[in-house]
Amino acid sequence: MSDSHEIQAHTDALLPDPGHPEHHWRPTDVDPRAERRAERQVASLFGLSILCTILFVVFYVTIEGGIGGPTVMGLGASNLALGLSLGGALLFIGIGVIQWARKLMADVELVEERHPASSSEADRSATVAALQAGLEESGIARRPLIRNTLIGSVGLLVAPAVVMLRDLGPLPGDRLRHTVWAKNMRVVRDVVGTPIRPADLEIGDLVNSSAEILFGTDKGQPVPEADVIEGTELQVEKAKAATVLLRMDPDDIVSDATRNWSVSGIVAYSKICTHVGCPISLNERTTHHLLCPCHQSTFDLADSGKVIFGPAGRHLPQLPLGLDDEGFLVALSDYPEPVGPSFWERETKSPGAVFNEWNKENAQ
Amino acid sequence: MSVDTSKVAASNTSAATASKPTKVGAIAAWSDERLGLAAMGKKNLRKIFPDHWSFMLGEIALWSFVVLLITGVFLTLWFQPSMAETTYQGAYPNLRGVSMSQAYASTLHISFDVRGGLLLRQMHHWAAMLFVSAMMIHMLRVAFTGAYRKPRELNWVIGSTLLILGTIEGFTGYSLPDDLLSGTGVRAAAGFMQAIPIVGTYITFFLFGGEFPGDSIIPRLYTIHVLLIPGILLGLVAAHMLLLVYHKHTQWAGPGRKETNVVGYPMLPVYAAKAGGFFFITFGVAALMGALLSINAVWKFGPYDPTKVTAGAQPDWYMGWPDGALRIMPGWESHFWGSTWSWNIFIPVILMPMLSWLLVTILPFLENWITGDQREHHLLQRPRNAPTRTAFIVSLMTWYAMFWLAGGNDIIATQLHSSINNITYALRVLVFVGPAIAFFITRRWCIALQRHDNEVLLHGYESGVIMRSAQGGYAEIHKPISESKAYAITVRDRGTEGAGLADGPKANGKLTLRDKLRTLYYEDDVQKPTVDEYDEAQAHLAHADHGDAHELEGGHGH
Numbered sequence: 033m034s035d036s037h038e039i040q041a042h043t044d045a046l047l048p049d050p051g052h053p054e055h056h057w058r059p060t061d062v063d064p065r066a067e068r069r070a071e072r073q074v075a076s077l078f079g080l081s082i083l084c085t086i087l088f089v090v091f092y093v094t095i096e097g098g099i100g101g102p103t104v105m106g107l108g109a110s111n112l113a114l115g116l117s118l119g120g121a122l123l124f125i126g127i128g129v130i131q132w133a134r135k136l137m138a139d140v141e142l143v144e145e146r147h148p149a150s151s152s153e154a155d156r157s158a159t160v161a162a163l164q165a166g167l168e169e170s171g172i173a174r175r176p177l178i179r180n181t182l183i184g185s186v187g188l189l190v191a192p193a194v195v196m197l198r199d200l201g202p203l204p205g206d207r208l209r210h211t212v213w214a215k216n217m218r219v220v221r222d223v224v225g226t227p228i229r230p231a232d233l234e235i236g237d238l239v240n241s242s243a244e245i246l247f248g249t250d251k252g253q254p255v256p257e258a259d260v261i262e263g264t265e266l267q268v269e270k271a272k273a274a275t276v277l278l279r280m281d282p283d284d285i286v287s288d289a290t291r292n293w294s295v296s297g298i299v300a301y302s303k304i305c306t307h308v309g310c311p312i313s314l315n316e317r318t319t320h321h322l323l324c325p326c327h328q329s330t331f332d333l334a335d336s337g338k339v340i341f342g343p344a345g346r347h348l349p350q351l352p353l354g355l356d357d358e359g360f361l362v363a364l365s366d367y368p369e370p371v372g373p374s375f376w377e378r379e380t381k382s383p384g385a386v387f388n389e390w391n392k393e394n395a396q
Numbered sequence: 397m398s399v400d401t402s403k404v405a406a407s408n409t410s411a412a413t414a415s416k417p418t419k420v421g422a423i424a425a426w427s428d429e430r431l432g433l434a435a436m437g438k439k440n441l442r443k444i445f446p447d448h449w450s451f452m453l454g455e456i457a458l459w460s461f462v463v464l465l466i467t468g469v470f471l472t473l474w475f476q477p478s479m480a481e482t483t484y485q486g487a488y489p490n491l492r493g494v495s496m497s498q499a500y501a502s503t504l505h506i507s508f509d510v511r512g513g514l515l516l517r518q519m520h521h522w523a524a525m526l527f528v529s530a531m532m533i534h535m536l537r538v539a540f541t542g543a544y545r546k547p548r549e550l551n552w553v554i555g556s557t558l559l560i561l562g563t564i565e566g567f568t569g570y571s572l573p574d575d576l577l578s579g580t581g582v583r584a585a586a587g588f589m590q591a592i593p594i595v596g597t598y599i600t601f602f603l604f605g606g607e608f609p610g611d612s613i614i615p616r617l618y619t620i621h622v623l624l625i626p627g628i629l630l631g632l633v634a635a636h637m638l639l640l641v642y643h644k645h646t647q648w649a650g651p652g653r654k655e656t657n658v659v660g661y662p663m664l665p666v667y668a669a670k671a672g673g674f675f676f677i678t679f680g681v682a683a684l685m686g687a688l689l690s691i692n693a694v695w696k697f698g699p700y701d702p703t704k705v706t707a708g709a710q711p712d713w714y715m716g717w718p719d720g721a722l723r724i725m726p727g728w729e730s731h732f733w734g735s736t737w738s739w740n741i742f743i744p745v746i747l748m749p750m751l752s753w754l755l756v757t758i759l760p761f762l763e764n765w766i767t768g769d770q771r772e773h774h775l776l777q778r779p780r781n782a783p784t785r786t787a788f789i790v791s792l793m794t795w796y797a798m799f800w801l802a803g804g805n806d807i808i809a810t811q812l813h814s815s816i817n818n819i820t821y822a823l824r825v826l827v828f829v830g831p832a833i834a835f836f837i838t839r840r841w842c843i844a845l846q847r848h849d850n851e852v853l854l855h856g857y858e859s860g861v862i863m864r865s866a867q868g869g870y871a872e873i874h875k876p877i878s879e880s881k882a883y884a885i886t887v888r889d890r891g892t893e894g895a896g897l898a899d900g901p902k903a904n905g906k907l908t909l910r911d912k913l914r915t916l917y918y919e920d921d922v923q924k925p926t927v928d929e930y931d932e933a934q935a936h937l938a939h940a941d942h943g944d945a946h947e948l949e950g951g952h953g954h
C-alpha cells in the first residue's frame with residue numbers, strides 16, 4: 033500500500049470524462065411569475081394539510097365509530113373518514129415539501145471528494161502505539177494470573193443470567209406423554225359435553241370430541257371441587273385431549289389394532305396433528321382419510337392413522353374405545369402413546385408395537 | 397437556451413451572503429459553546445447525497461419503521477398482553493358472551509370501541525408489510541448493483557440482520573392479538589421449537605412457561621415485540637445510517653461522477669427536504685391503506701381455541717417461505733434409542749432458513765474471496781456487468797420464490813385443477829432445478845446485454861427511422877449515442893482487472909477451488925471495446941451521412 037493516504041479505487045473509464053453537465057435553469061429560477069406560482073402552490077398544499085387535520089378532528093368528534101356506526105360502501109365511515117383525512121394531512125405536507133425542494137430550492141449539484149474509509153497511516157500507528165502503551169502500563173500481558181482470573185470472573189457472570197432463566201418454566205418431565213384420558217372416561221361432544229352412544233353416529237359421521245373430565249363431570253355427575261380442571265390447566269389439557277370420532281363400515285378397517293380399539297366401526301384418534309400440532313379437521317368421507325389444513329398431511333383412519341401424504345413423520349395416535357354399562361362410548365385407557373408434535377425425548381414405535389405393548393399392559 | 401442570469405432567483409445560489417449576525421448564527425453560537433457541534437455540522441450539514449430512484453427503497457424501510465414506532469406506541473396504550481380469561485362484553489355483537497383472553501378482548505376493544513383504533517391497527521399492520529417488503533427490495537438493489545463491496549460489507553451484514561429481526565418482530569406482533577389464526581401460528585412455532593434435537597423440549601417449556609399454550613407466551617412475546625427487538629432494531633438502524641454517512645452514498649457512473657467523488661444535492665436543504673417530505677408520504681400512504689384496505693380482521697376468526705383451526709390457514713406473507721418448505725418436505729423422522737429426530741420439521745423451518753440467511757449475509761465476503769479484489773468501490777455496477785453475481789442473486793430469489801409458492805400448494809392445486817400431491821412433487825424438484833435454470837438464463841442474458849451495449853456504443857442505437865436506398869432496399873438508420881451515455885456505460889473494469897493474484901496450481905497440478913470459481917466468475921464476460929475500436933466506429937458512423945444504415949434483411953451480422 034502506498035504511503036500517501038489515497039483512496040484505493042480507480043475509475044476505469046474508456047473515454048475522457050466529458051465533465052459535469054451544464055446546469056439548466058428552471059422556469060422558477062428565471063421567471064418571477066413561475067416562481068410566485070410555485071410558491072403559492074406549495075403554500076396551498078400546506079393549507080390543504082391544515083384543512084385535512086381540522087377535518088380529522090371534526091370526524092373524530094362527529095362520526096360514531098365501531099360496529100354501530102355508519103358505513104360507506106361496506107367500510108366503517110369513522111375508519112374511512114379518519115384514515116383519509118389523516119392520510120391527506122400527511123401526504124399534502126410531504127408533497128408540498130418535495131415540491132418546494134424541486135421547484136424553489138437551489139438545484140445545483142455539488143461535488144464532494146471522497147476519502148478512504150481507513151484512517152491515515154500516521155493515525156493508525158498512533159492508535160496502535162496508544163493501545164500498546166495502555167496495555168503495557170496495565171501490565172495485563174505481564175501478569176497472566178490477574179488477567180486469567182479477571183477473564184474467568186467476568187465470564188462466569190453469564191451464569192447468574194442463565195440460571196435466572198431456570199424459572200421461566202417447569203421441566204418437561206413426562207408431561208408431554210400423558211393426557212387426561214383414563215380408563216372408563218366418557219367420550220363427549222367437544223362443545224356441549226354430552227356423552228355419545230354408537231347409535232348416535234351414522235356411517236361416515238365425524239364428531240369432534242373431548243374427555244368428560246374437562247367439563248367437570250364424571251358419568252354425568254359433577255366431580256369433587258378438587259378434581260375440576262380450570263384456567264390455564266384446562267387450556268393445556270384441552271389442547272392435548274382433543275379427539276375425533278369417525279364411524280366407518282367395520283369391514284373397511286384394515287389393521288388389527290384399529291379394529292380392536294373400535295366399537296361398531298367407530299374409531300377415535302387424536303385430533304392434534306403429529307406434524308406441528310394443528311387440530312386436524314378435514315374428513316374425506318369415502319376414503320376414511322383425515323387431512324390437516326395446515327400442511328396437508330393426510331392420515332388413514334382405517335389403518336392405524338398411518339400417514340398417506342404430507343410432511344407428517346408418524347401415524348396419528350389412536351384412543352382405545354369401549355362402552356360403559358349405560359352404553360356410552362368410553363376410553364379404555366389414556367392414549368397409548370404421546371399425542372401431538374414430536375419432541376426429542378419421545379419414544380416412537382410402529383402402530384403394531386404400540387398395540388402389542390398396550391395389550392400386555394392391559395391384560396392383567 | 398440563453399438565460400439572462402441577472403434575473404435568476406436569489407434562491408438558486410449557494411453563495412452565503414450573511415454578513416451581519418443572524419438569528420441562526422446566534423442559536424448556533426449558543427449551542428456550539430455548550431455542545432461543540434459546529435465541527436460536526438461543518439462536515440455534515442452540506443453533505444452530498446446523490447439522487448436516483450432506487451436510493452429511495454431504503455428510505456421507505458426507514459420511514460415505515462418510524463411509522464411502526466409511532467402507531468405501535470399508540471397501540472400499547474390500550475392493548476393488554478394477558479392470557480387471563482375474560483368474558484367479552486364489548487361492542488362487537490357476534491362475540492358478546494364468548495370467553496376469550498384479555499389480549500384478544502383488548503384487540504377487539506381497540507378495533508371497535510376506540511375511535512381511530514382500527515385505523516391504528518391497520519396502519520400498524522400495513523406499515524409492517526411495507527417495512528419488510530421495502531427492506532427486501534432495498535437489499536436486492538444493493539446486491540444487484542454491487543453496493544455491498546468494500547468498504548460497505550459490514551453495513552450489508554447490519555442490513556441482513558435488520559431483515560431477519562424485522563421478520564421476527566412481525567411474527568411476534570402478528571401473534572399478539574391471540575385470535576384463532578395467530579394462535580395457530582404460535583401452535584406451529586411451538587411445534588418447530590419442540591423439534592429441535594436434544595434441547596427443543598426444554599426451550600419450549602421455558603418459553604411457554606410449561607406446556608402449550610400456558611399463560612405466559614403472549615406477555616413474553618409482548619416484551620419481545622415492544623421492547624427487546626425494537627430496541628435492537630433502533631440501534632442497528634442508527635449504526636446503518638452512521639456508516640452510510642461515513643462511507644458516503646454510492647453513485648452511478650456518469651460525466652463528472654467518479655470513484656473518488658460524490659455528486660448530488662447537499663443535505664441541507666434539498667436532501668433533507670426530499671427525505672423529510674418522503675417521511676410524510678410514507679406515513680400518509682400507511683394512513684390511506686389503513687383507511688381503505690382491511691387487514692387482519694381478527695374478529696372474524698374468533699378467539700384462539702387449541703382444538704379449532706380455520707381452513708387454509710396462512711401466515712403473513714414474509715413467513716410464507718419456511719411454511720412452504722415445511723409443506724413440501726418429505727415426512728422424514730428418525731427413531732432410535734428412545735428418541736425422535738424430526739428432520740421433517742428441523743430442516744425446513746430451522747436449518748434451511750438459517751443457512752439461507754447466513755449465505756445472504758456473507759455474500760460480500762464470499763464474492764471478495766472469489767475475486768480477491770482489494771479496491772474500494774463507490775461507483776455502482778450495472779447488474780449486466782457482473783453476470784455471475786447477478787445470476788446468483790436471481791437464483792437465490794428463485795429459491796425463495798419456489799418455497800414461497802409451496803406455501804400456497806393447496807391454493808395452486810385448486811387453481812390448476814391438479815392434485816396437491818402432483819404440485820408438491822413438482823415443487824420439490826423445482827426448488828432445486830429452478831435456481832439452476834435461473835442462474836443459467838440470467839447469466840446468458842447479462843452477457844447478451846453486455847454485447848448489446850457494445851453494439852450500441854460502436855454502431856449507434858436504432859433510431860426507428862427506416863430509409864429506402866437508391867437500390868430499393870430498406871435500412872434502419874443508426875445514430876450514435878450521446879457522449880455522456882457513451883462515457884457512462886464504458887466505465888467498468890476490463891476482464892479480471894482488479895482481481896487479486898491467482899493462487900496458482902496446487903502441488904498435484906490442479907487448480908484451487910478459488911481459482912476455479914474466479915475463472916467461472918469472470919468467464920464469458922464481454923469486454924468493452926478498445927479506444928481504437930471505438931474511434932474507428934465513430935469515424936464510420938460520422939461517415940455514413942445520416943448515420944449508419946443497416947440492411948434490414950441482413951440482420952445484425954456485425
Ligand code: HEM
Binds near residue numbers: 524527569570571621
Ligand atoms: C419494528 C417493527 C414492527 C413490526 C414489523 C410490527 C408488526 C406488528 C404486527 C404485524 C402486528 C399485528 C397487528 C394486527 O393486530 O393486525 C403488531 C401488533 C402490535 N404491535 Fe407491532 N410491530 C413493530 C413495532 C412495534 C412497536 C415499536 C410497538 C410498540 C412500542 C408495537 C406494538 C404493538 C402492539 C401493542 C400490537 C398489538 C395490538 C394489536 O394487534 O391490536 N409494535 N405489530
Ligand code: FES
Binds near residue numbers: 305307308328343
Ligand atoms: S400441522 Fe398438520 S400437516 Fe403440519
